[in-house]
Amino acid sequence: MAETKDSILAVRGLTVDFSTPDGTVEAVKGIDLDVNAGETLAVVGESGSGKSQTMMGIMGLLAKNGTVSGSARYRGQELIGLPPKALNDVRGSKITMIFQEPMTSLDPLYTIGRQIAEPIVHHRGGTFKEAKKRVLELLELVGIPEPARRIDSYPHELSGGQRQRVMIAMALANEPDILIADEPTTALDVTIQAQILQLLKSLQKRFGMAIVLITHDLGIVKHFAERVAVMRRGEVVEEGRTTEIFERPKADYTKMLLAAEPSGSKAPPPGHAPIILEGRDVAVEYAIGKGLFGGSSAVFRAVDGVNLRLRQGQTIGIVGESGSGKSTLGRALLRLLPSNGSYRFGTTDISGFDRSTMRPLRRELQLVFQDPYGSLSPRLTVGEIITEGLYVHEPGLGRAERDRRAIAALKEVGLDPASRNRYPHEFSGGQRQRIAIARAMILKPRVVILDEPTSALDRSVQGQVIELLRDLQGKHGLSYIFISHDLSVVKAMSDYVIVMKNGRIIEEGETDAIFETPREPYTKTLIGAAFNV
Amino acid sequence: MISFVLRRLASAVPTLFIVVTISFFLMRFAPGGPFNLERPLPPSTMENLMRTYHLDQPLWRQYLIYLSNAVTGDFGPSYIYHDNNVAQLIGKGLPYSMELGFYALILAVVGGVIAGTIAALRQNSFLDFAVMSISTVGVTVPNFVVGPVLTLIFAIMLSWLPAGGWGDGSFRFLILPMIALALPQLAVFARLTRGSMIEALHTDHIRTAKAYGLPSRVVVVTHAMRGAMLPVVSYLAPCAAALLTGSAVVETIFTIPGVGRYFVLGAINRDYTLVMGTVVLIAIFVIVFNLLVDILYGLLDPRVRHD
Numbered sequence: 001m002a003e004t005k006d007s008i009l010a011v012r013g014l015t016v017d018f019s020t021p022d023g024t025v026e027a028v029k030g031i032d033l034d035v036n037a038g039e040t041l042a043v044v045g046e047s048g049s050g051k052s053q054t055m056m057g058i059m060g061l062l063a064k065n066g067t068v069s070g071s072a073r074y075r076g077q078e079l080i081g082l083p084p085k086a087l088n089d090v091r092g093s094k095i096t097m098i099f100q101e102p103m104t105s106l107d108p109l110y111t112i113g114r115q116i117a118e119p120i121v122h123h124r125g126g127t128f129k130e131a132k133k134r135v136l137e138l139l140e141l142v143g144i145p146e147p148a149r150r151i152d153s154y155p156h157e158l159s160g161g162q163r164q165r166v167m168i169a170m171a172l173a174n175e176p177d178i179l180i181a182d183e184p185t186t187a188l189d190v191t192i193q194a195q196i197l198q199l200l201k202s203l204q205k206r207f208g209m210a211i212v213l214i215t216h217d218l219g220i221v222k223h224f225a226e227r228v229a230v231m232r233r234g235e236v237v238e239e240g241r242t243t244e245i246f247e248r249p250k251a252d253y254t255k256m257l258l259a260a261e262p263s264g265s266k267a268p269p270p271g272h273a274p275i276i277l278e279g280r281d282v283a284v285e286y287a288i289g290k291g292l293f294g295g296s297s298a299v300f301r302a303v304d305g306v307n308l309r310l311r312q313g314q315t316i317g318i319v320g321e322s323g324s325g326k327s328t329l330g331r332a333l334l335r336l337l338p339s340n341g342s343y344r345f346g347t348t349d350i351s352g353f354d355r356s357t358m359r360p361l362r363r364e365l366q367l368v369f370q371d372p373y374g375s376l377s378p379r380l381t382v383g384e385i386i387t388e389g390l391y392v393h394e395p396g397l398g399r400a401e402r403d404r405r406a407i408a409a410l411k412e413v414g415l416d417p418a419s420r421n422r423y424p425h426e427f428s429g430g431q432r433q434r435i436a437i438a439r440a441m442i443l444k445p446r447v448v449i450l451d452e453p454t455s456a457l458d459r460s461v462q463g464q465v466i467e468l469l470r471d472l473q474g475k476h477g478l479s480y481i482f483i484s485h486d487l488s489v490v491k492a493m494s495d496y497v498i499v500m501k502n503g504r505i506i507e508e509g510e511t512d513a514i515f516e517t518p519r520e521p522y523t524k525t526l527i528g529a530a531f532n533v
Numbered sequence: 534m535i536s537f538v539l540r541r542l543a544s545a546v547p548t549l550f551i552v553v554t555i556s557f558f559l560m561r562f563a564p565g566g567p568f569n570l571e572r573p574l575p576p577s578t579m580e581n582l583m584r585t586y587h588l589d590q591p592l593w594r595q596y597l598i599y600l601s602n603a604v605t606g607d608f609g610p611s612y613i614y615h616d617n618n619v620a621q622l623i624g625k626g627l628p629y630s631m632e633l634g635f636y637a638l639i640l641a642v643v644g645g646v647i648a649g650t651i652a653a654l655r656q657n658s659f660l661d662f663a664v665m666s667i668s669t670v671g672v673t674v675p676n677f678v679v680g681p682v683l684t685l686i687f688a689i690m691l692s693w694l695p696a697g698g699w700g701d702g703s704f705r706f707l708i709l710p711m712i713a714l715a716l717p718q719l720a721v722f723a724r725l726t727r728g729s730m731i732e733a734l735h736t737d738h739i740r741t742a743k744a745y746g747l748p749s750r751v752v753v754v755t756h757a758m759r760g761a762m763l764p765v766v767s768y769l770a771p772c773a774a775a776l777l778t779g780s781a782v783v784e785t786i787f788t789i790p791g792v793g794r795y796f797v798l799g800a801i802n803r804d805y806t807l808v809m810g811t812v813v814l815i816a817i818f819v820i821v822f823n824l825l826v827d828i829l830y831g832l833l834d835p836r837v838r839h840d
Contacts, residue, residue, distance in 0.1 A: 061740055064656075084749065092745030104737040108836060109759050119745040154835040170745065 042225030317494030370452035372432035383420030430461035630779030630791030645722020653730030671720030
């Protein structure tokens, strides 16, 4: 590839290796990339594609066992192999970064004002006092309300979106040439996501910097980037103008990625299908701010008077942003936390049921969680994990029969039955989610609450898990409550949608109606943010 | 902040009460008594003694007597050291123990934190290995071995330092007992610091600090170390309480007239009041230092600030 005259960052033959106890892992295998002045380049790929490690390698931020080689020239200056002192003149000043995790990327122990001032003081000299004026300008610029008051806030006092704005303020402090944004909005709600991306766009226009956007989200790429580089297993498989890539993808992998956007829809169950789970006036309250000797005690209503009716074979999608109460509602319906309201399961009134009276019903009411890493015990084998429920619900079962059922359950979710003797850490995220589903399915439930089951997975894996869930529903006549912030997945999975905000239902209805003709402004914002960025 | 301190001090009262109650009865359930000597006392003398010290009363009454006296600050007479009551004994010995403990604490914290930080920054290097090996030795070798070995080398063989005693109270006399007292704690601080430093160096905000080109001194000291100190500070409270209230072993080996010996001697001799006095003393130290550490914690970490 010839170096174009606009190229301000030219990457040639860049490799990143990690030495691990199992041998060397080649995370990036000699890639070429150019970042041109003022453009937006998206580097797209799924987890493990090396898209982040490429940038970390250039910036000298690899973990200790990582080594980078090859060449990355910023305006002619070689960055690879530069001593830390010299590299420090470039990073934070000419090339800056923002990261995925706005919760942890800022130091919790210092005020945001001080943290924004740090790169100014270190790169331009002067004192923290002198930098304060510039910090206030920057906070204003990134849209933090009341900068004069907020400057002394600590990161934990800000929301996720505000923290990401603080990171952007830090990144802009020294008017960089290149801003590397590593999954900058992945951890944020869709409406916040749209705001942050718009902010980045407007700032780019104003300061003329190049943005390198590292993301797995093709929706963002389409609306945000001018050029795209698609990475897979440490290599760039395709590179070109965004419109080109989206309209005429050449590489098979790119085609696969584009096709992996969730598709399909679900037909509603027949009208005579019986109601299987019902909650009326569901309310969950938490007491906040209580002290040993009195002190004001307030009540926070996580779920505030929600009615929900799930029919046999139905999938109700519950969408909402973080803090909307959607997960809490799911747990309340399963009677897993103290709540008010009346509940029916089939024809049984379970409103007054406690732990022990609920226990026999538990096998029919199962739950699958978001985090495929945290929800499986690392110390049990897969076989032990999925058969654990049988000890409670069918204590008389013999070892051979349990084993037989474990094999059947694993086969059903598309895993090799031999894997029952292995441990969760040996599996990928998608496989672990299959294990979690097998754990629920082995009990032959009638209702499964799926709490963000696909949110931690790559798009292509997401599609497979959705397929699996659909199959199982068809085969066993299951009823799902599908909780997610991801509207495209909800659209593909559910026949009825509930939109929640602040513990209340804002709008509900058949999936097509909600997505095509939303009535409430909030629903419109949500859908607009999710599909148009 | 003030209300936080007051609330904590108020909650100390029930804690102390429970400590006193439990140790009072535990002590009494131990077989034997303060006057069961090798050669039995004549019955009349024994009877007199029992009466003088209320030991002839039912246990619950003895408990109430002790409690009501303790509230007024009277911790009773010592059964063994007849010339002094418990408050006087502690009052006399405590300054020695506290002075020694204070130096030992400084040595343990400063030495441990520096060693631990160096080990963390040079993780898996020879230096790291050396620091960790020495700290393992520090934890595992008991101070009744360390003390005599130090004496043997520095007092007897090299004659650099006095072998024991308080002397004129000059620092020379404190060096060997201070090292013997500090070594196990220094080892703990080194291990704690190393662990939390390694963790802190891997956090996302350290990556941010590096990505913004901050000098490594700022990255390590300003950002990593402040966060890494939090678990270290937590350990400060029990450690300070233990060191400042003296160590029976170290004080005996180096013949320091502190309070450390009283707990052991009192327990062996069934000197009920003396044991109770030292238990209350240690409990008060633990409570006070926990409070101080919580305040310090709030200063270090805005997320747990008490306002």
